[in-house]
Amino acid sequence: MARSKPNPDIFEKAADLLQVSADDCIVIEDTRNGVLAAKAAHMYTIGFADPDYPKQDLSKADIIVTDMMDVLAIVAEKS
Numbered sequence: 001m002a003r004s005k006p007n008p009d010i011f012e013k014a015a016d017l018l019q020v021s022a023d024d025c026i027v028i029e030d031t032r033n034g035v036l037a038a039k040a041a042h043m044y045t046i047g048f049a050d051p052d053y054p055k056q057d058l059s060k061a062d063i064i065v066t067d068m069m070d071v072l073a074i075v076a077e078k079s
Contacts, residue, residue: 005033008041015041026078028071032057044078048070 003009006063015025027038031069032049036046039060047058049066 005031007038008037011038011041011043015043026075029061031057032060034041035061037071046074 011025011027012022015022022042023044025041026046027034027041027043027044029035029038029047030053035045035047035058038051047056047061047064048068049056049058049064050073051066063074064075065074
């Protein structure tokens with residue numbers, strides 16, 4: 001991959017390798033560019049606002065969490 005995030009190439013490639021559609025993907029990202037890339041790939045995006053790291057603009061994510069345990073509930077709901 002020659003283009004980095006926020007280009008969606010990496011997420012599109014992952015979906016292609018897994019042979020799934022973007023609609024069936026959930027991405028967990030902790031950076032602005034990662035969220036933008038996932039959304040550009042048309043994937044459901046969970047923004048992880050890690051309280052131990054500098055604040056990132058995750059506002060484009062579908063949902064933002066601060067505890068990874070919340071991700072389990074979201075994934076279960078989406079399944």
